[in-house]
Amino acid sequence: MTDRKFPIGPFxxxxxxxxxxLEAIIQNIEKAPAAYRRLVENLSDEDLAKxxxxxxxxxxxxxxxxxxxxxxxYFRMKKALTEPDxxxxxxxxxxxxxxxxxxxxxxxEDSLLTLEGITKRYIFLARTLTEEQLAISYYHPxxxxxxxxxxxxxxxxWHLKHHLGHLRWALGME
Numbered sequence: 001m002t003d004r005k006f007p008i009g010p011f012x013x014x015x016x017x018x019x020x021x022l023e024a025i026i027q028n029i030e031k032a033p034a035a036y037r038r039l040v041e042n043l044s045d046e047d048l049a050k051x052x053x054x055x056x057x058x059x060x061x062x063x064x065x066x067x068x069x070x071x072x073x074y075f076r077m078k079k080a081l082t083e084p085d086x087x088x089x090x091x092x093x094x095x096x097x098x099x100x101x102x103x104x105x106x107x108x109e110d111s112l113l114t115l116e117g118i119t120k121r122y123i124f125l126a127r128t129l130t131e132e133q134l135a136i137s138y139y140h141p142x143x144x145x146x147x148x149x150x151x152x153x154x155x156x157x158w159h160l161k162h163h164l165g166h167l168r169w170a171l172g173m174e
Contacts (some may be wrong), residue, residue, distance in 0.1 A: 004053040007165025011158045017150045025157045030123045032160040033116040036063060039167050040108050048108060052169035057098050059170050064103040065094065066163050067111035073156045074122040077149060080136045089140045126153055
């Protein structure tokens with residue numbers, strides 16, 4: 001891929017996920033914080049300033065972004081489960097968020113801790129969902145797709161793997 005945008009390819013929504021597929025997705029989400037920690041916890045400020053392509057986010061920005069979005073995925077799930085009128089997915093301006101001082105300068109350890117903590121809550125909640133709860137859906141106005149909780153979990157897994165690929169590219173590992 002010459003543009004280096006999608007290290008694992010774009011997200012591809014499945015119509016349904018088996019119990020086994022869903023458990024594999026949840027396990028991958030659960031393991032992701034440790035993978036992020038292994039890649040970045042001992043990087044220098046110079047390394048954290050590396051990018052995976054011209055005009056991309058830095059490693060530091062990506063780590064903060066991933067933590068922010070993991071919380072957003074958990075937030076969306078909770079809103080969908082607790083607010084029957086939650087139809088349009090909560091969105092953020094990711095580029096604006098990545099340009100705030102905390103995304104530009106805060107230690108990555110802060111976001112590693114946040115990612116670890118929110119992932120534990122997210123996974124705990126995901127594993128308690130009934131089939132009826134997994135079927136609760138909301139609309140993603142940018143992607144123009146309806147997401148049930150299974151698809152939302154699959155997207156969360158994809159997002160984590162996607163940015164791990166960006167980090168590996170930035171570090172010259174792939």
